[in-house]
Amino acid sequence: GKVLVTGANGYIAVWVVKALLEQGFSVRGTVRSASKGAHLKETFKSYGDKLELVVVEDITKDGAFDEAVKDVDAIEHTASPFHFNAEDPAELITPAVAGTGSVLQSALKYGINVKRVVVLSSCASVIDTSLPQPVTFSEADWNDYSIREVQAKGKNATAGDKYRASKTLAEKAAWVFYEKYKGELQWDLVVLNPPFVFGPVLHAVDSPESLNTSVKDWYTFVLKGKGDPQAVATFASAWVDVRDLAEAHVLAIKKEVAGGNRIIVSAGSFKWQDWVIEARKFAPEIPLGDTSYKSPEIYPLQYDTSRGTRLLGIPFRTKEETTRDIIANFKEKGWF
Ligand code: NDP
Numbered sequence: 001g002k003v004l005v006t007g008a009n010g011y012i013a014v015w016v017v018k019a020l021l022e023q024g025f026s027v028r029g030t031v032r033s034a035s036k037g038a039h040l041k042e043t044f045k046s047y048g049d050k051l052e053l054v055v056v057e058d059i060t061k062d063g064a065f066d067e068a069v070k071d072v073d074a075i076e077h078t079a080s081p082f083h084f085n086a087e088d089p090a091e092l093i094t095p096a097v098a099g100t101g102s103v104l105q106s107a108l109k110y111g112i113n114v115k116r117v118v119v120l121s122s123c124a125s126v127i128d129t130s131l132p133q134p135v136t137f138s139e140a141d142w143n144d145y146s147i148r149e150v151q152a153k154g155k156n157a158t159a160g161d162k163y164r165a166s167k168t169l170a171e172k173a174a175w176v177f178y179e180k181y182k183g184e185l186q187w188d189l190v191v192l193n194p195p196f197v198f199g200p201v202l203h204a205v206d207s208p209e210s211l212n213t214s215v216k217d218w219y220t221f222v223l224k225g226k227g228d229p230q231a232v233a234t235f236a237s238a239w240v241d242v243r244d245l246a247e248a249h250v251l252a253i254k255k256e257v258a259g260g261n262r263i264i265v266s267a268g269s270f271k272w273q274d275w276v277i278e279a280r281k282f283a284p285e286i287p288l289g290d291t292s293y294k295s296p297e298i299y300p301l302q303y304d305t306s307r308g309t310r311l312l313g314i315p316f317r318t319k320e321e322t323t324r325d326i327i328a329n330f331k332e333k334g335w336f
Contacts, residue, residue, distance in 0.1 A: 002026040004072040007079025009036045011212035014203040015246035021047050023250055030056040030068055039204035060098035065106035073113050074253040077103045078120040082213050084159035089150045092166035100170045104177045114187040118252045121171040123195040124164035133300035139262045139307055143168045188259035190252045195266050199242035199322050200329035208335045222275040225287050232272040233290050236300040240267045241317040251312040258311045265308050267316035269299030278323040
């Protein structure tokens with residue numbers, strides 16, 4: 001079969017493309033300009049024309065994907081901005097919401113072979129950061145908090161809430177669309193909700209400074225010891241290895257039973273200090289920092305991952321494996 005991957009040059013998407021190609025799929029990737037596809041073509045040159053790239057300059061335009069969806073059997077929509085530099089929340093919300101809308105609209109009109117559409121959402125659409133911790137979230141939870149914050153505060157909302165609102169609004173739009181057209185679609189929808197995504201990089205990055213947001217955080221907090229020292233000990237979240245998330249994308253198109261579900265894809269919880277401890281196994285020169293740290297028995301932020309286990313059944317890498325591979329990857333690049 002052939003699979004359309006939007007934003008194919010992104011950190012996560014390149015691993016999705018790799019997993020698809022390795023498992024025998026053909027891939028049509030979209031990028032915003034031909035030059036953004038060059039590294040992809042080079043990386044996967046051994047697959048020849050099993051990887052095809054098309055340019056979609058503006059994903060927010062009606063009909064943007066009309067050509068791209070033709071003759072594909074499934075769609076993985078990953079293109080969406082992930083950064084904390086937006087002044088106006090619309091810089092994130094417009095591409096997130098309208099990009100998702102145009103993919104689904106094109107799939108409705110022209111995706112005659114499409115059986116499944118996978119939308120890469122985020123745990124950003126699930127969590128409510130105003131709740132007291134420890135807290136456990138599941139797919140039943142929605143991050144209406146960030147939407148309210150952005151509505152009330154606009155540009156003055158936190159960078160985190162602007163991003164999280166963009167993901168929540170985009171995912172809600174996908175489900176509204178799906179419910180509306182369900183009766184006339186020959187495809188169904190699966191939404192994947194990962195927390196922080198870590199792991200080696202395969203996409204085009206020429207320096208650590210230009211890393212994607214999540215891996216740059218890991219680099220800053222763990223390897224460089226440059227993160228806010230307070231946050232190293234207190235900030236708590238959850239994570240998944242990028243290669244396991246890529247496998248989840250493949251399973252999400254293969255597993256019939258997954259249809260109609262949003263699925264949290266998380267390997268577990270972390271505090272930054274946990275990663276520092278792992279990293280010192282492979283690079284003892286990294287300063288330990290907080291010598292009194294003990295990993296908590298109950299992490300402040302947790303996800304119920306039973307749905308993902310039941311529907312996809314992904315075996316997750318451990319923090320140790322992921323750390324080992326990131327450090328090897330960064331050493332190879334001369335970044336560490
Ligand atoms: P990257 O920044 O590496 O990739 C983002 C991709 O989206 C790129 O292909 C980028 O294209 C494209 N994109 C960004 N803004 C726009 C826009 N305005 N119009 C069209 N395309 C755009 O990040 P990730 O791989 O980490 O993120 C991919 C997806 O995963 C996002 O949807 C993100 O929300 C989600 N996600 C990421 C997590 C993480 O920890 N990394 C966690 C949970 C979800 P270009 O290169 O041209 O800018």
